[in-house]
Amino acid sequence: MNNENLLTEQFEVHRSHLRAVAYRILGSWDEVDDAVQESWLRLSRSGSSDITNLAGWLTTVVSRVCLDMLRSRKTRREEPMENHYIDFLPDHVAESDPVHEMLLSDSIGIALLVLLDTLNPEERIAFVLHDIFSLPFKEIAQIVERSEPATRQLASRARRRIQGANKTFSTNIDTQRRLVDSFLTAARKGDFEALLTLLDPRVVLNNDRENAPEETIGARAVAKQLMGGRAAAARAALINGKIGVDVSPGGTLLLVLEFTYLNDKIIGVDVISNAARFPELDLVQLEE
Structure with missing residues (x-):
């Protein structure tokens, strides 16, 4: 050599x-x-x-x-x-x-x-x-x-x-709940612009679902990923100590959105749909 x-x-x-x-x-x-x-x-x-x-x-x-x-x-x-x-x-x-x-x-x-x-x-x-x-x-x-x-x-x-x-x-739990409630309202109404106001411009979405991009970056691209779908079955939940979203149509847990917050905005979204990961989550459904 x-x-x-x-x-x-x-x-x-x-x-x-x-x-x-x-x-x-x-x-x-x-x-x-x-x-x-x-x-x-x-x-x-x-x-x-x-x-x-x-x-x-x-x-x-x-x-x-x-x-x-x-x-x-x-x-x-x-x-x-x-x-x-x-x-x-x-x-x-x-x-x-x-x-x-x-x-x-x-x-x-x-x-x-x-x-x-x-x-x-x-x-x-x-x-x-x-x-x-x-x-x-x-x-x-x-x-x-x-x-x-x-x-x-x-x-x-x-x-x-x-x-x-x-x-x-830091984003306290009350502010997290307000953001998630606003997120759910915007998703159910299909209000794209309202959803944008809740996301940090640098937001990153990680997705473990099949046939979906593993990573999506930026507020508009992430908002498009989050619009529609099963919003009617989505509810606020306490997930690992933070407010997030669980989607349970017919009472069966389908997927979870775990949020990361920064400066009173959503800056990270983990979409978890692999049922094998659900037992690892400390998840408590919250009343609306």
């Missing part, structure tokens, strides 16, 4: 990790592969024989690439969240960390990326690399070109902002 093939093979071992880092930093699938590809190009030009810790080197490089992309994004005043599909959960967070519970909350994927998008690029890098990937501040300082104490301050400020903003995103 020649040196180029060996280098390619070594890079591929780390590709999934680099994509995870890039996605959590950027929150955009459209940009992730560009960042990873740029990391590969820099590696191929680096004279890799001097690299003793390839995983660490690549993590640093992809983070720097992402930082440049974030800075460019802010300059262009883009709104990058509209076309995202949130897929990854943070997988490297210590349970003792004060942000741990928020990171693993119901709306983790979408909510965290929305919150991260409120940070400046340096804060975002510091928070993601330290609080999610446990990189030492000494290494992060080199990426953001700050002193180690200043980098600690970046992460601390980001953490406080995320924790504070997360409180404003």
Whole structure:
């Protein structure tokens, strides 16, 4: 095996990790592969024989690439969240960390990326690399070109902002019930525009039904999926501690809509029709 093939093979071992880092930093699938590809190009030009810790080197490089992309994004005043599909959960967070519970909350994927998008690029890098990937501040300082104490301050400020903003995103049970009642009314009447007002523009629908798209993204596309059907048999239900919808024509449970809420809107819909999954649900039907 020649040196180029060996280098390619070594890079591929780390590709999934680099994509995870890039996605959590950027929150955009459209940009992730560009960042990873740029990391590969820099590696191929680096004279890799001097690299003793390839995983660490690549993590640093992809983070720097992402930082440049974030800075460019802010300059262009883009709104990058509209076309995202949130897929990854943070997988490297210590349970003792004060942000741990928020990171693993119901709306983790979408909510965290929305919150991260409120940070400046340096804060975002510091928070993601330290609080999610446990990189030492000494290494992060080199990426953001700050002193180690200043980098600690970046992460601390980001953490406080995320924790504070997360409180404003919570949707209480009464508001959930109001949203679901309005959802059912709109679905039964076929009122498409009313249904749109209840959905966050970034809403994601996951569907386990046969002959249906597994994933649908965006308020209009999701609303079209949810209109009509068996709305007459749909009722509000408490599902795993949140208000959702169960559809039980003739008293037989047919499917369940489990909602994720963000900022008093519906931002996630899980359509569950596989009867084998029903026993896993803590479901209580509610009176209208």
